[in-house]
Amino acid sequence: xxxxxxxxxxxxxxxxxxxxxxxxxxxxxxxxxxxxxxxxxxxxxxxxxxxxxxxxxxxxxxxxxxxxxxxxxxxxxxxxxxxxxxxxxxxxxxxxxxxxxxxxxxxxxxxxxxxxxxxxxxxxxxxxxxxxxxxxxxxxxxxxxxxxxxxxxxxxxxxxxxxxxxxxxxxxxxxxxxxxxxxxxxxxxxxxxxxxxxxxxxxxxxxxxxxxxxxxxxxxxxxxxxxxxxxxxxxxxxxxxxxxxxxxxxxxxxxxxxxxxxxxxxxxxxxxxxx
Numbered sequence: 236x237x238x239x240x241x242x243x244x245x246x247x248x249x250x251x252x253x254x255x256x257x258x259x260x261x262x263x264x265x266x267x268x269x270x271x272x273x274x275x276x277x278x279x280x281x282x283x284x285x286x287x288x289x290x291x292x293x294x295x296x297x298x299x300x301x302x303x304x305x306x307x308x309x310x311x312x313x314x315x316x317x318x319x320x321x322x323x324x325x326x327x328x329x330x331x332x333x334x335x336x337x338x339x340x341x342x343x344x345x346x347x348x349x350x351x352x353x354x355x356x357x358x359x360x361x362x363x364x365x366x367x368x369x370x371x372x373x374x375x376x377x378x379x380x381x382x383x384x385x386x387x388x389x390x391x392x393x394x395x396x397x398x399x400x401x402x403x404x405x406x407x408x409x410x411x412x413x414x415x416x417x418x419x420x421x422x423x424x425x426x427x428x429x430x431x432x433x434x435x436x437x438x439x440x441x442x443x444x445x446x447x448x449x450x451x452x453x454x455x456x457x458x459x460x461x462x463x464x465x466x467x468x469x470x471x472x473x474x475x476x477x478x479x480x481x482x483x484x485x486x487x488x489x490x491x492x493x494x495x496x497x498x499x500x501x502x503x504x505x506x507x508x509x510x
Contacts (some may be wrong), residue, residue: 241476242266243455244304246294248279249390250496251426252310253480255334257500259308259452260478266459267474270310271298271508275484277390279313280355280424281383287357288318294483295322299329301508302476306459307331308451310425313355316363332455336364336423337447342372344443345419349376351412354423356381364423378415382408389426391489394496401433409437422446479505 245256249272256268276282276290291314298307307329309315309322315333323331336358341350350372358364359381368377388396388404396404412420420442422428428446435444480502482493490507497504 241269241302241304241474242459243268243306243308244298244302245270245308245310246273246291246298246314247271247309247311247425248273248290248313249277249426250480250493251386251389251424251429252308252334253496253500253502254428255308255310255425255448255451256478257502258448259455262452263456266456267477269302269304269476269478269505270480270502272480272482274482274489278355278383278386279311280357280381280386282357284317287314288321291318291322292325295326295331297483297508299326304329306455308455309333310451312336312423312425312447313357313361316358316361330458332451332458334425334447334451336367337421337445337450338364338367338377339371340445340447340450341419341421341443342375344445345375347416347418348374349415349417349419350378351415351417351420352377352379352423353382353408353412353420353427354379355386356383358423378412378417380408380411386424386426389429391492393429394492394499401430402437405430405433405437409434413438413442417442419443419445476503476505479503481505481508483508 243266245252253270256270260268273294279287312334315335319333359379385404385408431444480497485507494504
């Protein structure tokens with residue numbers, strides 16, 4: 236193994252959670268991070284609850300067997316609201332940090348109490364999301380939209396698309412929320428963080444865009460600090476795997492897409508790994 240142990244391993248069904256890894260790295264440059272996109276089972280947002288649990292369990296097992304991370308970050312709202320409890324029970328020896336929609340933050344920043352919730356169909360329809368709304372935004376009107384087409388665009392077309400194509404891709408979702416009078420839009424799927432600035436540009440100055448990158452990075456670092464206090468952490472500085480993106484499946488054309496993505500984001504393409 237090239238590194239004795241990775242500090243943080245990130246998991247999503249595709250490329251969506253990479254901005255979450257970059258947000259943590261910006262806060263803690265000395266932390267080593269690796270990312271697995273479970274592209275063999277993309278998209279999770281259109282799967283049943285049991286399929287999401289089974290696929291994410293397999294992916295976390297793959298992460299542990301390859302990198303033995305000190306902390307795992309589920310950089311996916313769909314996995315987190317659906318399978319986080321199951322993953323923590325199955326892999327109780329490793330701290331697992333989840334990502335949930337930034338409904339609490341949206342309720343704090345909205346001015347007119349009308350919030351747009353943009354996510355996968357699985358996250359939009361999950362009772363956990365409804366509980367978040369009830370707990371933190373009960374005085375707001377929350378308008379939800381599952382958008383698998385936009386997620387598909389981000390995963391496969393975004394990094395070779397023109398600026399106009401990116402704006403055209405986000406327009407249906409933005410128009411939907413603006414027409415509903417929403418002054419705040421929650422990016423409830425990590426994929427949408429890749430296009431946050433285009434959503435903001437299309438929505439205009441009167442709309443606030445929120446996501447959970449900041450909160451997830453802070454929580455992951457708190458968890459890692461607690462673990463470091465409990466045991467001695469091996470030195471992972473200079474790890475050649477740091478900021479690497481791996482996939483569980485990729486056709487030759489997809490591999491070229493991922494290489495383009497990595498070049499654009501300053502991330503290393505690690506290749507395809509299997510169980």
